[in-house]
Amino acid sequence: MMIETNKSLLPYHTFGAKVNAKYFTTAKSSHELAEIISENNNNNEFMIIGGGSNVLFTKDYEGLIIKNEIKGFEIIDEDDSTVTLKIGAGENWHNIVMKTVEKGWQGIENLALIPGTVGASPIQNIGAYGVEVKDVIQEVEVLDYSDFTLKTYSAKKCQFGYRNSIFKNELKGKISVISITIKLNKDWSFNTSYGAINDVLSKKPDLEVTPLRVANVIIGIRNSKLPDPKEIGNCGSFFKNPVLANTIADSILKEYPNAPHYPVGDDFTKIPAGWLIETTGWKGKSKGNVGTYPKQALVLVNNGGATGEEAWDLAMTIQQDVYNKFSIKIEPEVNIV
Ligand SMILES: Cc1cc2nc3c(=O)[nH]c(=O)nc-3n(C[C@H](O)[C@H](O)[C@H](O)COP(=O)(O)OP(=O)(O)OC[C@H]3O[C@@H](n4cnc5c(N)ncnc54)[C@H](O)[C@@H]3O)c2cc1C
Structure with a gap:
């Protein structure tokens, strides 16, 4: 494990503030993450980040920033109508959405183009266009800092609410998300309750509504309304x-x-x-x-x-x-x- 010092956080968050972290490192596995945190023996303050798209650094960070880069995409269960996936926390959320919709799996297409990582998605229960990640989450696997073991939280135990979960409250600073398990549908039923989605879809009523098409509609709507962090x-x-x-x-x-x-x-x-x-x-x-x-x-x-x-x-x-x-x-x- 390499710990860098006085590292600029400019490439690691989307607001673009010129701030430094006193210490910075990356973790590519739960084992590596456990090692970094347990060996952080001079008790530096530390923080896990994914894509830095939901943080505002108001000053230099005087502790250790650990960028989560734990990858993984595994089908753990599948039948005629559903597929269950276990996905590493460091995967890019939008890439995972596109990967699933391209396979024709339905469930997270409304959450296309949300920046950041899979591991951050349950933290604030990301949501957009009538869907929240809690709607598909089966389990969240975490590294518990109290004994450095992996623990599994069922969706119910995650206490999901509007932009909220147990991870933002009583487990804040006590765990890292390592992976999430989500269940998607092969049979489609779309949540197009948001008028803006229907408006676009109804322009071409003969075209089949697929997860990929819904995701592309969402991407178009979001691009027209929200600033791209790469530019602004x-x-x-x-x-x-x-x-x-x-x-x-x-x-x-x-x-x-x-x-x-x-x-x-x-x-x-x-x-x-x-x-x-x-x-x-x-x-x-x-x-x-x-x-x-x-x-x-x-x-x-x-x-x-x-x-x-x-x-x-x-x-x-x-x-x-x-x-x-x-x-x-x-x-x-x-x-x-
Ligand atoms: C242009 C734009 C549009 C957005 N649109 C939406 C939207 O439609 N809906 C929505 O819900 N959000 C939206 N967001 C907010 C943001 O994208 C999400 O909250 C996203 O899940 C953050 O992911 P991240 O990896 O960047 O998290 P970070 O910003 O890196 O981290 C956010 C918080 O989660 C913690 N954290 C991150 N990873 C882990 C982990 N593995 N384990 C434990 N804690 C962790 C961090 O410590 C921090 O407190 C948007 C942001 C931008 C910039």
């Missing part, structure tokens, strides 16, 4: 969409009858954080080198040379402005380091 530094949706008690949502809808809103069970309503930010006047506006993306106010973008600290400062200003206008505190989705 960003970390995706900066805030979570607030889930509000119906009484609170109703009072907003009374004042703004056209506000987008989605029921969550019988008692709650989700109002898009992007709409709240836009309504406070922040859409497409900048402060210093950071701004909100003109096509989607929920994404904070690096206009060039921005520091993570600047982004965090803008995020806090936006949070306060939304609170002042709506009395709603929007919470960051991104991991602030």
Whole structure:
């Protein structure tokens, strides 16, 4: 194992802040990862990263960054209608989506083009266009730092919620995800409940709806709405969409009858954080080198040379402005380091 010092993190996260890690290494197997962490005996603070697409580094990292590069793609069960796959945490999520849809397997096509790794997918239960990774996850295999053994969490034990899981809460800093096991369908039933997907599909009604076609539609929609981190530094949706008690949502809808809103069970309503930010006047506006993306106010973008600290400062200003206008505190989705 090689540990590098004072390593620039620029290539290892998508926001593009010029920050260094005091120590940096990569792990290609669970064994290697266990060795790195157990031998980290001067008790440096450490952090696992995948693609760095859901982190904002606000300053240099004074500990050890371990980039997860554990690969693997294995069919562990298959019958006429389903296939069960075990996938290494260091695999690129989007590549795995494309690999499965090209085989005609259905289940994660709506999650195409989400940046980052397979191992990070259960951490915040990634989701898009009406699908969350929890819908297909059977198990998550983790390295438990307390005894350096591998443990398996069934989907139920993962306590998945909206952009949430046990790994963001009581297991934060105590485990690394090593692999996930997902079950996909060979028989198709598509979740095209999002209007935008239907709009595109219905333009060619004679064409068969396949997992590959749905993934390509999603890729087209996302490319038209979201900045490509390779061109414009960003970390995706900066805030979570607030889930509000119906009484609170109703009072907003009374004042703004056209506000987008989605029921969550019988008692709650989700109002898009992007709409709240836009309504406070922040859409497409900048402060210093950071701004909100003109096509989607929920994404904070690096206009060039921005520091993570600047982004965090803008995020806090936006949070306060939304609170002042709506009395709603929007919470960051991104991991602030
Ligand atoms: C343009 C853009 C669009 C996005 N769109 C979406 C979207 O539609 N839906 C969505 O849900 N997210 C979206 N995201 C957020 C992000 O892509 C996901 O959260 C993704 O899962 C992060 O993967 P990563 O490997 O980059 O994680 P990182 O950013 O490297 O890590 C994120 C967190 O997970 C932890 N972590 C990473 N790997 C492991 C591991 N193996 N074990 C334990 N902990 C780990 C890290 O310590 C950190 O706390 C988007 C981001 C961008 C930049």
